[in-house]
Amino acid sequence: MTDHSVNMINxxxxDLSGVNNVVNFDxxxxxxxxxxxxxxxxxEELHITMLNLDNGKVSIHGNISHLAYKAQGADFKARGKTILNRLFK
Incomplete structure (x- = not known):
């Protein structure tokens, strides 16, 4: 797999490389x-336009407001449950 890189335009x-998995998306x-x-x-209006986990590459288009890295082992799955809870209310 390649190194991790992030290339954002405007x-x-x-475009990202070094991606292992998509944990959650909306x-x-x-x-x-x-x-x-x-x-x-x-x-807002985020869309995954290219996904190739075999090569670790992902492309996303939309109105990007922030990027944040979380420590290794951070529990994003708990946050994903709140998204599911909102869907089923």
């Missing part, structure tokens, strides 16, 4: 498991 498009938040820890990408 906060509208982001149109306001995408959480990725990367070689450097979990990465939370927040914004």
């Amino acid at each position: 906060r509208k498009s982001i 149109d306001e938040e995408i959480i990725l498991d990367t070689m450097m820890g979990c990465l939370e990408i927040g914004g």
Whole structure:
């Protein structure tokens, strides 16, 4: 697998490498498991336009407002449950 890299253009498009898995996604938040820890990408109208986990590459388009890395082992799954809870209310 390649090194982890992030290439963002005008906060509208982001290309990433070194991605192991997509933990959770919706149109306001995408959480990725990367070689450097979990990465939370927040914004509006987010869409995964290319996903190739065999090569560790992901492309995302939308209105990107923030990127945040969480420590290795951070529990994003608990946050994902709150998203599911909102869907079933």
